[in-house]
Every structure is written in structure tokens, then in C-alpha cells.
Amino acid sequence: MASIPLNPQSRYDSVARLLHWVIATLVILNIIGGLAHDALEGIVNVMPLHKSTGITVFFLTVLRIVWRLVNPPPPLPSNMASWEKAASHATHASFYLLMVLVPLTGWIMVSAGTRPLDWFGLFPIPKFGVTKGDAIVDISGEGHEILAILFGVLALIHIAAALRHHFLLKDTILRRMAG
Numbered sequence: 001m002a003s004i005p006l007n008p009q010s011r012y013d014s015v016a017r018l019l020h021w022v023i024a025t026l027v028i029l030n031i032i033g034g035l036a037h038d039a040l041e042g043i044v045n046v047m048p049l050h051k052s053t054g055i056t057v058f059f060l061t062v063l064r065i066v067w068r069l070v071n072p073p074p075p076l077p078s079n080m081a082s083w084e085k086a087a088s089h090a091t092h093a094s095f096y097l098l099m100v101l102v103p104l105t106g107w108i109m110v111s112a113g114t115r116p117l118d119w120f121g122l123f124p125i126p127k128f129g130v131t132k133g134d135a136i137v138d139i140s141g142e143g144h145e146i147l148a149i150l151f152g153v154l155a156l157i158h159i160a161a162a163l164r165h166h167f168l169l170k171d172t173i174l175r176r177m178a179g
Contacts, residue, residue, distance in 0.1 A: 058103035
């Protein structure tokens with residue numbers, strides 16, 4: 001495969017790349033942990049790690065949004081089809097929304113419980129002033145799982161699209177976010 005040169009201005013900066021890969025890894029591991037926690041009950045208590053990781057994703061996402069506002073992403077290639085550009089923008093907007101909503105719904109849900117909420121056992125995380133039976137808690141409980149599954153599906157589509165660009169179209173889309 002002939003390598004297309006990558007213009008440095010068409011690449012994400014190092015902070016954006018680091019935040020992308022750290023958040024992506026944490027999200028994927030957390031979705032797997034969230035889905036597998038019932039099966040792992042009695043073997044390992046996944047939920048404290050799941051909660052701490054979710055809080056981490058939330059705050060890293062806030063940082064990522066601020067970084068993105070100050071450091072806009074590189075433009076998509078001009079030769080990219082308009083439907084692909086629209087799909088890319090919609091996917092990224094959905095990811096940012098999900099990176100906020102999934103941890104936030106989990107945080108609200110956990111706030112109504114009696115178990116402590118802390119960050120990897122190092123310090124407590126304040127809980128929201130909600131109780132079981134509050135509409136927001138019920139909505140968050142249902143929404144958390146549904147949104148996480150949607151997040152996982154969207155992540156798989158995103159990965160497939162990146163691999164399509166790299167291996168089939170042989171363009172520079174994937175390399176914009178690579179190391």
C-alpha cells in the first residue's frame with residue numbers, strides 16, 4: 001500500500017489524540033464491565049471500578065470538550081463525500097453527548113443508593129440530592145443501560161468506518177488520530 005503523506009495541519013494535536021485514546025479505552029472497558037458485572041458477581045466486584053472509571057470518563061470528557069473548543073479539530077479531507085462528512089459530524093456529536101450522558105446517568109442512579117461513591121478508593125465523590133423513586137433516578141437507571149449499549153454499537157460502527165478508510169479507501173483518516 002502506497003503511503004499518502006499526511007499534512008501536519010490535517011492531524012489532531014497530541015493532547016486531542018491522548019484524550020481520544022484514553023477515553024476510548026476506558027469507555028470500551030467500562031461497557032464490557034457494565035455488561036459483565038452480573039456474570040462476574042461472586043468472583044470480582046466490578047462495580048466500584050466501573051463507577052470510578054465512569055467518573056473519570058465524565059471529567060476527561062469535560063476536559064476534552066474544553067480542549068476541542070480552544071483547539072478545533074482539523075478539517076475533513078475536501079475529497080470526502082458529503083454524506084461521509086455528515087455521518088462523521090453526527091457520530092462525533094453523538095459521542096460527546098454519550099460521553100457526558102452515560103456517566104451522568106450512572107452518577108445520578110448511584111446517588112440514590114446507600115453504597116458509597118468514591119474515586120478508586122482515594123476520595124469520596126459527592127452524590128446528587130436524589131432518592132429512589134425520583135423520576136430522574138428512574139429515567140437515569142433505564143437510560144444508563146440503553147445509552148451504554150447504543151454507545152457500544154456506535155463505537156463498533158466508528159471503528160469499522162476507520163478501518164474502511166485505512167484498508168479499503170487507503171486514505172489518511174485513521175492516521176489523523178494515530179500515535
